[in-house]
Amino acid sequence: MAQTRDGAAVAGARKIEITNVNVHYGELHVLKDINLEIQPGEFFAFLGPSGCGKTTLLRLIAGFNNASSGDVRVGGQDILAMPPWKRDVGMVFQSYALWPHLSVARNVAFGLEERKLPRDEVARRVKAALELVGMGHLADRRPSQLSGGQQQRVAVARTIAIEPKVLLLDEPLSNLDAKMRVQVRRELRDLQQRLNLTTIFVTHDQEEANAICDRIAVFGDGRIQQVGRPMDLYERPASLFVANFLGTANILDGELVTVDGKRLFKVTDTISVPVPDGVTISPGTRLVFRPQHASLEDAGGQGVRLPGRVSNIEFLGASVRYGVMVGTSEVLIDVPFQSGASVRTVGADVNVLLPSDCMLWLAE
Numbered sequence: 001m002a003q004t005r006d007g008a009a010v011a012g013a014r015k016i017e018i019t020n021v022n023v024h025y026g027e028l029h030v031l032k033d034i035n036l037e038i039q040p041g042e043f044f045a046f047l048g049p050s051g052c053g054k055t056t057l058l059r060l061i062a063g064f065n066n067a068s069s070g071d072v073r074v075g076g077q078d079i080l081a082m083p084p085w086k087r088d089v090g091m092v093f094q095s096y097a098l099w100p101h102l103s104v105a106r107n108v109a110f111g112l113e114e115r116k117l118p119r120d121e122v123a124r125r126v127k128a129a130l131e132l133v134g135m136g137h138l139a140d141r142r143p144s145q146l147s148g149g150q151q152q153r154v155a156v157a158r159t160i161a162i163e164p165k166v167l168l169l170d171e172p173l174s175n176l177d178a179k180m181r182v183q184v185r186r187e188l189r190d191l192q193q194r195l196n197l198t199t200i201f202v203t204h205d206q207e208e209a210n211a212i213c214d215r216i217a218v219f220g221d222g223r224i225q226q227v228g229r230p231m232d233l234y235e236r237p238a239s240l241f242v243a244n245f246l247g248t249a250n251i252l253d254g255e256l257v258t259v260d261g262k263r264l265f266k267v268t269d270t271i272s273v274p275v276p277d278g279v280t281i282s283p284g285t286r287l288v289f290r291p292q293h294a295s296l297e298d299a300g301g302q303g304v305r306l307p308g309r310v311s312n313i314e315f316l317g318a319s320v321r322y323g324v325m326v327g328t329s330e331v332l333i334d335v336p337f338q339s340g341a342s343v344r345t346v347g348a349d350v351n352v353l354l355p356s357d358c359m360l361w362l363a364e
């Protein structure tokens with residue numbers, strides 16, 4: 001049986017299988033050979049920059065656009081030929097799309113009435129859905145009398161009232177301020193767990209995806225670049241694109257040279273890094289590392305030393321972020337801040353100490 005990030009076993013939730021999906025808008029090839037399996041009860045993110053096709057794939061699953069080729073199955077059933085309302089799939093839109101002239105309760109009831117459910121069943125579901133999102137006490141208000149976060153909760157209530165087996169969330173937090181985003185994303189995660197819903201969350205915000213999702217598919221240029229758990233993608237990105245998209249990455253250019261039989265990655269005439277056995281360096285391969293994995297060392301410590309000069313200092317609270325020029329590239333190094341510890345000054349000569357197990361060798 002599948003398990004969620006919190007270890008809870010899930011029964012009854014649906015698996016989503018996307019096979020060889022292509023979507024064109026006229027000449028534009030928007031989704032290219034998408035293959036993906038989303039496990040029952042997973043909270044899954046589509047993450048990527050604007051325009052890479054995330055929403056297009058979400059809308060395809062919901063039934064609001066068509067594939068040029070490929071197959072989408074939910075719970076083993078081919079859904080692409082079904083109308084949206086028969087798919088057991090509920091979608092929450094970025095804009096919320098609430099009716100301004102209807103009360104909160106009537107907004108939630110609307111989709112149920114369209115489905116011709118009996119009145120008492122509609123009333124029961126409206127009440128239950130609003131209670132679930134903590135909006136029962138505001139059932140008589142109009143959307144204009146609600147905050148952004150409250151409107152978002154109504155939009156979620158309206159979707160879960162139809163009792164979908166799959167929940168699709170299209171950038172649901174983008175209209176909220178930073179504090180509210182953190183609160184509502186937690187609520188969404190809790191709700192998803194309680195209802196045991198296979199959920200896809202579309203976002204271009206890596207922090208959001210990392211915070212609440214079990215797994216992430218990173219999209220770029222209409223393709224899935226990598227799929228994995230947040231920590232695995234961060235620690236083991238498969239490409240420069242993914243390394244750059246998930247967190248801050250230092251990227252050093254260089255070329256492979258062999259000196260006395262040893263392979264070196266030559267960053268400048270005076271700075272070279274030994275290439276570990278088993279690593280393949282091809283044209284376009286770069287040396288990549290995270291700011292917190294390196295340190296500034298005066299003495300001691302294991303690893304490769306890169307001589308550089310401090311070019312910038314930012315105090316971030318828990319750490320100090322140094323910009324250090326290594327050759328012609330500036331790298332960022334996060335040093336944990338300790339009260340009373342001396343802080344280097346701009347212009348100081350330093351050694352960047354880079355443990356060999358923190359080096360990534362990546363290409364585009």
Ligand SMILES: Nc1ncnc2c1ncn2[C@@H]1O[C@H](COP(=O)(O)OP(=O)(O)OP(=O)(O)O)[C@@H](O)[C@H]1O
Pocket residue numbers: 025028030048049050051052053054055056057204
């Ligand atoms: N109905 C449409 N007709 C033609 N082109 C479209 C249509 N909808 C989207 N596109 C184009 O398809 C590409 C993918 O759009 P999509 O909305 O899926 O991207 P996205 O990754 O969700 O971006 P965002 O984060 O900005 O919403 C974009 O180049 C967009 O301009």
